[in-house]
Amino acid sequence: MEVHVNQIEKRSWIEIDLAQLKSNYLIYKKHLKTDADIMAVIKADAYGHGDVQVARMLSWCGCHLFAVSNIDEAVGLREAGIQGEILLLGYSSPYYAKTLFDYDLTQAIVSEDYAEALASTPFMVKCQFAIDTGMNRIGLDADDSEGCEQIIRKYYKKLNVNGMFTHLCVADTNDDESRAFTWGQINKFKAVADRIADLNLPYIHCCNSAAGLHYLDNSDTFSGIGSIVRLGIILFGLQPDPSFALPEGIAPAIAWKSAISQVKDVMPGETIGYGRTYKVEHKSRIATVTTGYADGLNRHLSNKGHVLIRGHQAPIVGRICMDQTLVDVTDIPGVRMGDRVVVLGRDGDLVYSADDMAADLGTIGYEVLCTMSKRVQRFYVSSNSSL
Numbered sequence: 478m479e480v481h482v483n484q485i486e487k488r489s490w491i492e493i494d495l496a497q498l499k500s501n502y503l504i505y506k507k508h509l510k511t512d513a514d515i516m517a518v519i520k521a522d523a524y525g526h527g528d529v530q531v532a533r534m535l536s537w538c539g540c541h542l543f544a545v546s547n548i549d550e551a552v553g554l555r556e557a558g559i560q561g562e563i564l565l566l567g568y569s570s571p572y573y574a575k576t577l578f579d580y581d582l583t584q585a586i587v588s589e590d591y592a593e594a595l596a597s598t599p600f601m602v603k604c605q606f607a608i609d610t611g612m613n614r615i616g617l618d619a620d621d622s623e624g625c626e627q628i629i630r631k632y633y634k635k636l637n638v639n640g641m642f643t644h645l646c647v648a649d650t651n652d653d654e655s656r657a658f659t660w661g662q663i664n665k666f667k668a669v670a671d672r673i674a675d676l677n678l679p680y681i682h683c684c685n686s687a688a689g690l691h692y693l694d695n696s697d698t699f700s701g702i703g704s705i706v707r708l709g710i711i712l713f714g715l716q717p718d719p720s721f722a723l724p725e726g727i728a729p730a731i732a733w734k735s736a737i738s739q740v741k742d743v744m745p746g747e748t749i750g751y752g753r754t755y756k757v758e759h760k761s762r763i764a765t766v767t768t769g770y771a772d773g774l775n776r777h778l779s780n781k782g783h784v785l786i787r788g789h790q791a792p793i794v795g796r797i798c799m800d801q802t803l804v805d806v807t808d809i810p811g812v813r814m815g816d817r818v819v820v821l822g823r824d825g826d827l828v829y830s831a832d833d834m835a836a837d838l839g840t841i842g843y844e845v846l847c848t849m850s851k852r853v854q855r856f857y858v859s860s861n862s863s864l
């Protein structure tokens with residue numbers, strides 16, 4: 478839904494700035510040392526941003542490569558009219574071979590057994606081999622590059638093989654051991670790619686957001702394996718790792734907002750919320766926020782996190798409830814019913830980002846984005862008029 482921000486009066490909602498996402502995409506591309514194509518990783522509903530809207534915006538920007546996690550996401554994009562390549566990064570039951578074929582989707586081949594199962598269906602499914610270079614998640618074992626070659630050649634004719642990829646599992650971590658491991662992964666992948674170079678597969682790729690910026694260059698190492706970067710988290714303006722500095726101008730595009738339903742004084746000795754986990758020591762102003770854990774506000778933030786109100790931090794007090802959360806507004810003047818609450822995003826000079834919330838939770842920004850619940854309606858706004 479495209480609306481003016483001031484028209485939004487919800488219990489809990491998310492505003493997504495498509496112009497910021499577009500900037501993130503363009504700035505990221507500009508910072509690459511090569512002219513690699515971007516494959517936009519828009520799994521998990523584009524990390525919570527709405528996959529169809531994000532794919533449409535990126536299509537306008539010329540992006541024609543997309544990656545998702547599963548067949549429902551892929552079919553949803555096709556049914557919304559998204560064209561170009563759509564790669565499924567993970568397993569789909571061979572039962573879906575016809576769907577994969579009918580929707581012109583590209584399936585990751587996770588193992589030799591899986592290749593055989595897909596090849597046994599009547600459908601020439603488009604696919605890319607996953608190559609395991611050390612993550613031990615999915616793919617053919619790159620330690621046996623000859624074996625990889627044989628399997629790829631074997632299925633090259635039985636399936637519509639158009640590429641292969643690997644995943645670099647510590648490319649976001651900048652220490653000597655991680656860098657050595659990542660170069661090892663890249664070299665193993667390169668060894669497989671060199672063996673099948675004659676097949677001229679168009680889609681051979683290994684870089685995620687972090688590797689695109691910290692590894693990819695025009696050296697021989699990347700020739701034949703570096704023409705595509707799978708851009709995920711940095712598109713959404715978050716850091717792959719807290720130590721990973723983002724290029725200037727890349728920023729989160731999400732603002733998660735809510736409202737205050739009630740404000741009241743609570744006296745010393747009283748307790749707040751379920752389980753009575755917060756005991757009031759001094760007379761306090763307590764506000765009720767209309768967002769809870771069913772909206773994706775992680776319950777582990779109880780007595781720990783904060784929200785932003787009138788440009789100030791309001792600490793969460795007591796346990797987060799399913800649909801409501803209590804916050805201390807004693808030190809914030811004038812708070813009243815109907816006030817805006819920023820659960821994630823900017824309020825005046827203060828910012829509380831998904832990365833900040835992740836730090837409070839001991840998790841990663843990726844998880845914060847992906848767990849904002851579907852019931853929190855998304856609205857698309859633009860910070861500038863260029864879109």
Ligand SMILES: *Cc1c(COP(=O)(O)O)cnc(C)c1O
Nearest residue numbers: 518566644685686707708709710
């Ligand atoms: C999720 C995913 C990505 C994107 O990773 P980011 O760190 O978000 O850039 C790339 N490749 C694969 C295989 C993935 O599963």
